[in-house]
Amino acid sequence: xxxxxxxxxxxKLLEEFPRGGIFPILYNHPEYLPKVEEIAAEYRERGLVxxxxxxxxxxxxxxxEEKANEYWNYLKPSERLMFRPILTRxxxxxxxxxxxxxxxxxxxxxxxxxxxxxxYSTLMDILLMQGKENECEKVLEDSLKICSIENLQHKVLLxxxxxxx
Numbered sequence: 001x002x003x004x005x006x007x008x009x010x011x012k013l014l015e016e017f018p019r020g021g022i023f024p025i026l027y028n029h030p031e032y033l034p035k036v037e038e039i040a041a042e043y044r045e046r047g048l049v050x051x052x053x054x055x056x057x058x059x060x061x062x063x064x065e066e067k068a069n070e071y072w073n074y075l076k077p078s079e080r081l082m083f084r085p086i087l088t089r090x091x092x093x094x095x096x097x098x099x100x101x102x103x104x105x106x107x108x109x110x111x112x113x114x115x116x117x118x119x120y121s122t123l124m125d126i127l128l129m130q131g132k133e134n135e136c137e138k139v140l141e142d143s144l145k146i147c148s149i150e151n152l153q154h155k156v157l158l159x160x161x162x163x164x165x
Contacts, residue, residue, distance in 0.1 A: 022036065022054055023054075023057075023058065023085060026058050036051070036054075036055065037055060039051055040052045040054075040055055040071075044074060049074055049075055050080075050082070052071050052074040052075060053071075053075055053081065053082050054082070055067075055071045056068055056071035056072050056074075056075055057082065057083065057085050057086055059071060060086055060098075060101075060102070061085065061086060061089050061098075072105065076109055081106070081109075081111060081115070083102060083106075083115075083119075086098060086099075086102055087099070087102075087118070087119070087122045090102075090122060090126060091122060091125065091126060094126055094129050094130055095126070096123060096126045096127060096130065096132075099119060099122050099123040099126060100123065102119055103116070103119045103120065103123060106119060107146070113146065113147035113148070113151050114147070114151050116143075116146055116147050116151065117143065117147045117148075117150075117151025117152045117153075118151075118153065120139060120140075120142075120143035120146075120147070120151075120152060121152050121153035121156040122156075123139055124136045124139050124140060124143075124152075124156050124159075124160060125153075125156045125159065127139060128156075128159055128160065128163055133163050133164065136160060136163070137160070137164065140152075140160060
């Protein structure tokens with residue numbers, strides 16, 4: 001990235017950045033974090049926040065709120081926010097609090113309603129897995145105040161219907 005000279009070079013480097021593939025590396029080799037942070041800073045200097053988005057996801061999942069907040073601050077103006085690994089981890093661990101925190105953060109930042117619908121759907125799915133049908137019903141009501149039913153995952157809506165009948 002230090003040798004990239006034009007926006008075309010930046011875009012090519014961004015395409016080559018190992019978005020999803022970097023998580024296993026960071027989890028198995030946390031000693032690489034300082035280098036990845038350095039690379040993310042180089043990208044940010046050129047207006048590219050995707051590597052910082054990856055670090056925000058990593059620190060959020062890892063429970064390092066201080067670092068997650070640091071990297072979130074780079075993303076607020078970003079129009080494209082990646083967060084699917086957080087949803088996946090929360091589903092795997094049945095961690096509703098991870099999703100509640102993500103939802104609040106994204107709502108406060110004005111994230112688009114289709115993305116909020118995905119987050120709400122994940123939260124409701126986890127609550128159903130935990131046997132918290134009443135909480136799930138309340139989250140459904142809350143979600144419909146913010147986004148349309150089309151923004152919610154059909155599969156989750158069917159699960160809710162099944163549990164409420």
